[in-house]
Amino acid sequence: MTDTTSVPRLSPATLEAFACGLFERAGMDADKAASVARLLVQTDTLGRRTHGLAMAPLYLADMARGGLQGRGQIEVVSDRGVTAVWDGHYLPGLWLMEQAIACGVERALQHGVACLAIRRSHHIGSLATLVRLATEQGCIAWISNSEPAARRVAPYGGREALFTPNPMAFGWPADDHPVLIDLCASITTTSMTRQLHARGEQFEHPWLLDGAGRPTRDPAVLEHAEPRGSLQLVGGQDHGHKGYGLALMIEALSQGLSGHGRADAPSRWGGNVWLQVMDPEAFAGAEAFATQTGHLAAACRANAPVDPARPVRLPGDAAEQHRQQALADGLQCSPQAWAALGDWAQRLGVALPTG
Amino acid sequence: MTDTTSVPRLSPATLEAFACGLFERAGMDADKAASVARLLVQTDTLGRRTHGLAMAPLYLADMARGGLQGRGQIEVVSDRGVTAVWDGHYLPGLWLMEQAIACGVERALQHGVACLAIRRSHHIGSLATLVRLATEQGCIAWISNSEPAARRVAPYGGREALFTPNPMAFGWPADDHPVLIDLCASITTTSMTRQLHARGEQFEHPWLLDGAGRPTRDPAVLEHAEPRGSLQLVGGQDHGHKGYGLALMIEALSQGLSGHGRADAPSRWGGNVWLQVMDPEAFAGAEAFATQTGHLAAACRANAPVDPARPVRLPGDAAEQHRQQALADGLQCSPQAWAALGDWAQRLGVALPTG
Known part of the structure; x- marks a missing residue:
């Protein structure tokens, strides 16, 4: 996995053009690709990193298996x-x-x-x-x-x-x-729970219920236990x-x-x-x-x-601070997201921006 | 204070007519009095007793001091x-x-x-x-x-x-x-907090904050402490x-x-x-x-x-159960509410229904 030091810090415009290229090459209509790329990068600039460009590899994978429809009305x-x-x-x-x-x-x-x-x-x-x-x-x-x-x-x-x-x-x-x-x-979200589980960590508070309805801090209960648990x-x-x-x-x-x-x-x-x-x-x-x-x-x-x-x-105050900072300093993807985007860039023949 | 045994169990229609009489005698337009009486009693039938007829004495008191306007458009x-x-x-x-x-x-x-x-x-x-x-x-x-x-x-x-x-x-x-x-x-409401405070009780959980922002079960912090606390x-x-x-x-x-x-x-x-x-x-x-x-x-x-x-x-399930029960068995006010309604009935010359 890529470490943080090898992830370039890029301008929102550069990231947007890169993501737009990926979606277009994957077969998405040009106007749709431009819109999705623009709004994912805007989401990153607002500091909501789980729902920004980190989603792009998931969208591309779902397109490839016939889920997300890239063309249509x-x-x-x-x-x-x-x-x-x-x-x-x-x-x-x-x-x-x-x-x-x-x-x-x-x-x-x-x-x-x-x-x-x-x-x-x-x-x-x-x-x-x-x-x-x-x-x-x-x-x-x-x-x-x-x-x-x-x-x-x-x-x-x-x-x-x-x-x-x-x-x-x-x-x-x-x-x-x-x-x-x-x-x-x-209390918490699916993406936070998956992130924590991937890192092998527990929630600070018991924000989930196990399959018996007992409060737990363990993110594994949501998708990796039988019977499955739930988010509180x-x-x-x-x-x-x-x-x-x-x-x-x-x-x-x-x-x-x-x-x-x-x-x-x-x-x-x-x-x-x-x-x-x-x-x-x-x-x-x-x-x-x-x-x-x-x-x-x-x-x-x-x-x-x-x-x-x-x-x-x-x-909205924190989002605005993130936005000002991203506009001034650019954005850096997480190592995981950058690695996944890199895989898709290679597969689709899109050049990875280097900054 | 009246005890429970002396509070009559009355039909919603009887209570509505009684409350309507109180509001009219206090100077409220007839259509407004009918509407307020009807909806307060409906609220009691739905089991929301803090906001039913128990409110009528408070409305009458506010009318008397020129707050609530009984007439107008x-x-x-x-x-x-x-x-x-x-x-x-x-x-x-x-x-x-x-x-x-x-x-x-x-x-x-x-x-x-x-x-x-x-x-x-x-x-x-x-x-x-x-x-x-x-x-x-x-x-x-x-x-x-x-x-x-x-x-x-x-x-x-x-x-x-x-x-x-x-x-x-x-x-x-x-x-x-x-x-x-x-x-x-x-988490909790003003009326629940006032009720608990009147009974000299504490909340089961720390649903308030004291004036320093520390969680507390004490309902007194809301209106009887300096600096005042707040509801969490x-x-x-x-x-x-x-x-x-x-x-x-x-x-x-x-x-x-x-x-x-x-x-x-x-x-x-x-x-x-x-x-x-x-x-x-x-x-x-x-x-x-x-x-x-x-x-x-x-x-x-x-x-x-x-x-x-x-x-x-x-x-809504519990409210429906309350409603069915009230329609079948009638409603009994709390001793406190019944005493306050009795005071207003005497003051306004309205007969207290006896069932």
């Missing part, structure tokens, strides 16, 4: 202006979401609100990256998704995995940089009914409203999406919204911290 | 069809919400979705009771609210209360009875950034979009509301929605429980 299942349902036919999720957000923003500016449910998208990456696209156009956005082919979270009081972590990102524009709330219905719901043993409520809500929005989900027992990697875009101008006005949310942000940042060394931040 | 701040903003002028929150839901359902049936932000409502009681009204008409509803005059929850990493618990209820219709998800951004966010010390995200989102929706909130430093009891109503028919269809959510509900109820004696339930 969105099917409109229903369209009533304010509401719509799309079938994504397992097309690249980041590209699909870029189309969805463009459509959502246009319609929100017209109607005040737009809601879109998508069935059979492929993986949509980091929700915060996508929400940010809408905030850049002055809109509020909420994105949630679920994966009806996967089961990693048990209902509260149960011991059999049934849901996915079912994330929700919610963001709004602000003077300095957008507020980007990013949470999910489980937000609130854990103590108040996990709250995480349960979020998980159910997001399943209902993404699967119920898109009309496709666990009832159809799909088996492919992909997911269902809920997108809602709103224009503050259509309520009490963008200025009034900025006044109230600006006051709130200032009050949070001015709140006396429990630990004087750790001031209170807003969700 | 809703002011429409903006109306664009799919989106609207109302100023509730501290009119009875349950009545306001009954109007809001009727309006939201009508518009959702027309446009697919309707969103309404309300500033200066008075207390809106139990959100689950209100969401249920929309589900009875085949719609999905989401209600959240915040109280910009109150501070009881600190931002994550902070030690000064800034938010309210900021509840969210989300529900949808189902064959048997609606799913009613009911959660908030803090959902996720607690371990993953309270998730509760923080929910708290911020609900402040932005209810205050930001209604254009009134903490930036205006209001001091009256009341709150701001976010209401969203959706018609599943405007997405992939009501039947497809029922298929997916019905499958999900069945899968949850069939999930092997951690404790064999406690099967997995859906949010």
